[in-house]
Amino acid sequence: MRGTGPFILRRGSLLPSACPSMIEANEPAMSDTPPPPPEGAYPNLQAAKGWASLGNGEVVELAHAAARLAARVLDVLIMVVVFITLLILVIRYGPDTGLVDEPSDWLLDVDAVLRIVAIAVLAVMLVGIVYEVALTATRGQTLGKMATRIRVVGIDDGSRPGWGRSIMRWTIPLVAQIVISPILTIIMGLLLSSVNSRFVWVPMILLGWAPILVVYGFLTWDRARQGLHDKAAGTLVIKV
Numbered sequence: 001m002r003g004t005g006p007f008i009l010r011r012g013s014l015l016p017s018a019c020p021s022m023i024e025a026n027e028p029a030m031s032d033t034p035p036p037p038p039e040g041a042y043p044n045l046q047a048a049k050g051w052a053s054l055g056n057g058e059v060v061e062l063a064h065a066a067a068r069l070a071a072r073v074l075d076v077l078i079m080v081v082v083f084i085t086l087l088i089l090v091i092r093y094g095p096d097t098g099l100v101d102e103p104s105d106w107l108l109d110v111d112a113v114l115r116i117v118a119i120a121v122l123a124v125m126l127v128g129i130v131y132e133v134a135l136t137a138t139r140g141q142t143l144g145k146m147a148t149r150i151r152v153v154g155i156d157d158g159s160r161p162g163w164g165r166s167i168m169r170w171t172i173p174l175v176a177q178i179v180i181s182p183i184l185t186i187i188m189g190l191l192l193s194s195v196n197s198r199f200v201w202v203p204m205i206l207l208g209w210a211p212i213l214v215v216y217g218f219l220t221w222d223r224a225r226q227g228l229h230d231k232a233a234g235t236l237v238i239k240v
Helices: 020-026 065-097 110-139 143-148 162-191 201-220 228-233
Strands: 051-053 059-061 150-154 235-239
Touching (some): 059 235, 065 110, 065 201, 110 162, 201 228, 228 235
Antiparallel strands (some): 150 235
């Protein structure tokens, strides 16, 4: 008979709802991982959650904050081991170089302590440049990022960041940690100098950690999961 709409129902024909097995056969298998968005669907980082579009239109999956935190912890542990090793060598062989008089007494010598601190700061910067900057510039991955399978890429075409971006990306947290944090801590200490409390150090520590937490923590609410160092350097961290 003639239907009332654009479709015609004939005798013996089956509606789709009558054959659930046919529907199930045509449905794609369910997966816990959502399919990637179509290429170019989210230009200029206007991405679906967890995805971003590069300047060349390529769509990439962003690294999760937990993976980035794990990579950072591994990298810090590696650099701490290297730093402690260097510090032990300085203390052990200091008397031979004239840096300190005796390894057991160097803490009592203010000038020796200042020299050790200066060397320690330079050592941290040297380790950071050799380890983090060089690996990021040439590979896009530190050892921590290799272990967690994430990579730093340029925001424009997904290539390796190169030296300029890698240095900028490393400098922002460094400035926050060794320049801004001490200044804020000193200011808070002066403001609380008249407060008589055994817990006066708590706000000083919290304020001291605030700059570095803001730099890295920015990625947790940024749509493209960029920290402030990523923003400044023009980089993304993606899954590989």
